[in-house]
Amino acid sequence: MGIFSRFSDIINSNINSLLDKAEDPEKMVRLIIQEMEETLVEVRTVSAKAIADKKELLRRKQWLADQAESWEQKAELAIQKGREDLAKGALAEKLKFINEGVDVDAELDAIEESLQSLEDEITQLQQKIAEAKARQKSLVTRQKTASSKLKVRMVLKGGSVEETLSKLEGYERKLDELEGRAESMDLGKKSLxxxxxxxxxxxxxxxxxxxxxxxxxxxxxxxx
CATH class of the missing domain: 1.20.5 (Single alpha-helices involved in coiled-coils or other helix-helix interfaces)
Known part of the structure; x- marks a missing residue:
């Protein structure tokens, strides 16, 4: 089961609030980013299909316009030849293609509106993903810092540092004694x-x- 059930859930989500409530914020932010990126792929797929539909409709629109122009020329030829009946038939065909072109324009307007909406959704999703990744980076940094602090405290609490310092003090005492012995051997001796x-x-x-x-x-x- 996903964290979000629909696109609006992602856009309206408060990532910080979700992470603050999570038992494992780092795992939660990974899941959030994964689901957002999957949703982004889906939105881009829909957008790509809409763009393909738009291109197809534009080709259709051009073909209909060419057909309408062709029937216009045929109507003119029929008038020139004195065949008004054929001219009327040609004009009727022209009108049919023109009307179909109007329907195509309506479809193009709808697709254009859909594409604009999809573009807005992609922008919003990208912003949310960037927000989530920034929070993820912050969490990773905090985790590393906390782990380092924990290691230091465990070392200090374990007594290994005190033991090491104690050994060093013992070594220093032995060095003092050795140096004292060396200096004592020079007592009573005077140089020129x-x-x-x-x-x-x-x-x-x-x-x-x-x-x-x-x-x-x-x-x-x-x-x-």
Whole structure:
């Protein structure tokens, strides 16, 4: 059983409302699009038949016009030959084709009106299909986003992230200890640069000590 029972149901449908009520919106929108596209094929098939009928009627109309003209010429010939009775008969035949042409014109008008209506229906169907496909795209995007969020939350809830972080912290602690051991082996060892730098520091200290002694000496002498 289809979602829609007739063309007007599709045109008057509120796709968003249908999807909001559906238990499985993604499945529902696929069904909606499928049925709309099937209906579009049916409408186009009817339209194609109407176009074929129109072409046939146009050929018929031209043939009737040619026949009417032919009988007109025959009537003229009969008058020229003095056969008024034959001219009347020819004119009667002409009138018959003209009247049939009027009927064909009426059929053409009806087909033209039908084709216009079918064209409007096709346009409306295409708009509805575009609307449904846009909603389908939105649903697919939302589904992918929701699935990604769910996976992330499941990973976090499962504790695997905390376990990994805990392992990394353990590795960092081991690296700290290893680096500490390496640095401890260098304790007490001074490079040439370090020793020279220490000599410079010793000279500075000696200079400051001498200056301090001189200030103390001067101060003592002044007080005495």
């Amino acid at each position: 640069a370090d020793e020279i730098e220490q000599l410079a520091k010793n000279d500075e200290i000696e200079a400051q000590l001498a200056a301090l002694k001189e200030r103390v000496k001067t101060k003592t002498e002044d007080q005495g």
